[in-house]
Amino acid sequence: MAEKRGRTLAEKVWDAHTVRRGEGAEPDLLYIDLHLVHEVTSPQAFDGLRLAGRQVRRPDLTIATEDHNVPTVDIELPIADPVSRTQVDTLRRNCKEFGVRLHPMGDAEQGIVHVIGPQLGLTQPGMTVVCGDSHTSTHGAFGAMAFGIGTSEVEHVLATQTLPLRPFKTMAVNVEGDLRPGVTAKDIILAVIAKIGTGGGQGYVLEYRGSAIESLSMEARMTICNMSIEAGARAGMIAPDETTFAYLKGRPHAPKGADWDAAVADWRELRTDDDAVFDAEVHLNANELTPFVTWGTNPGQGLPLGESVPDPAAIADETERFAAEKALSYMDLQPGTPLREIAVDTVFLGSCTNGRIEDLRAAAGVLRGRKVADNVRMLVVPGSMRVRKAAEEEGLDEVFTAAGAEWRQAGCSMCLGMNPDQLKPGERSASTSNRNFEGRQGKGGRTHLVSPLVAAATAVRGTLSSPEDLN
């Protein structure tokens, strides 16, 4: 008999939600604590329920928002694009019919689905969280098991509040040391993805651990978990600690009174046992990290800002060399060009990766008393209406507008360009979002993924820069 070993955080959460263990080829049946819904991946799921005469089993564990399609200007007007409008209208009808709470455009709690869950205190340690969106991994920052699902799985969760699944493998991502000033969570995760590759996490839940992770704020942890999917992973998690509890305490849906104490006692158990074994482990030294930017067309094609565009000829692996050649041609970049000399047309600050209040504060700190370069347009899109309001209370909106940036309403916006916020063909952006795929921010658009600090400094200098370059 195999010796009973300790459990990892991911395994503990999995075990605690197993309604039924699968026998033989049959998958486990996992209970879902929170289902987040948005307008793009839900219409056919609701329609499927209707066709089969089924109900939403737990509307009280379900919440919807409008984010992917919504315009970030003139939100009081009808949505101009017919496809976007249909999706938003369909969501409204479905939520009404099935009794699901919805935060529509203009609502005080509206925002990107992955920003509003944590903000409302609905995302809590040890939960299972799903959404028809791959960046659901964001919620793993609380020690929740959170992952994206497809439309038929959305229907499955609506109808049964469960999902048939086979267990994921576990990978420890150890980040030890202290970050230097100007180096952020975004730089950590871009470095992780560059290290393990965009397929390196396939089939795994990543658990980020180590002193550098423990010293991060909740929002920074969300930035890291958010991009787990860009390494191919199903989910990313961070064990909850005092930082997590402090963030949650007093939020609208956080437990209160005696419930709070019971919950915290439970949450303290949520850490990987010392004798647990991960299926894989990687290590990163935080002391060595510097601001990181991408040069190619996948999030794994990144380098420290101080370096130059790589020469594909120097890449030994044939597939990677070919990918690099293709990326450089799409990005219109020459090997050997210092990354700091790459000029951009647009800077996008926002998304579920970096659209929270700390991100806006960081960028505003750089922009205060400075101007966005003449030939650059900068879009600041808060992740939620609450973030927007908090920023306005601190006067951040004035810092942005005084610098010449545009201050917008909440939504996904230029992260994926489903709404009118898009790059034009050939335009180049520095973007705090999570995907630099060809055409992601608009057909023919070229994206460099960066941190909020680098985004702000880049807006001022007009070429990829870090705040140090401004002195």
Added chain:
Amino acid sequence: MEPFTKHTGVGVPLRRSNVDTDQIIPAVYLKRVTRTGFEDGLFAAWRGDEQFILNQEPFRQGSVLVAGPDFGTGSSREHAVWALKDYGFRVVISSRFADIFRGNSGKGGLVAAQCEQSDVEQLWKLLENEPGTEVTVDLEAKTVRAKDFTAPFQIDDYTRWRLLEGLDDIALTLRHADEIAAFEAQRPSWKPLTTAQAAS
């Protein structure tokens, strides 16, 4: 989902291999918000051609598609199965299916029957020589019959069972409704509800 035991309908010979999901239903149809009504998108690019098999009588009314190898490759879109079913197909016969398409078929109630390529060729000849020939697909016996031609087909036991029973994924899970309810009953009371918006 309707149980499937045996089906008889007009066979349609589709002499093409590597029919990918983008050919089954092009991406432009994916923007819709419904689960039904995808029949107009089925093989949309080919249906513009008058010579295309589905534009000819009596194949227009076909319900058993007999295709070349590697059917359903490419993107994982479930719409491919929906489009075939919405059009009226109950069965696709091929000597090789893409894995994801095969999985989606089982979930969507479409029978993906795997035959030897030599049997597919015989069926093609038969259906071309006598257009309108009906094909009988017997899921219990795992056989395909047309006139005096009979051939076995393969389908995995689990998928066959759920098709015979007419169980979609959700129905399968709901067989364990008691266990779900029991699990729910012991969830800690402090777990958050989206409805109870506590005063803040």
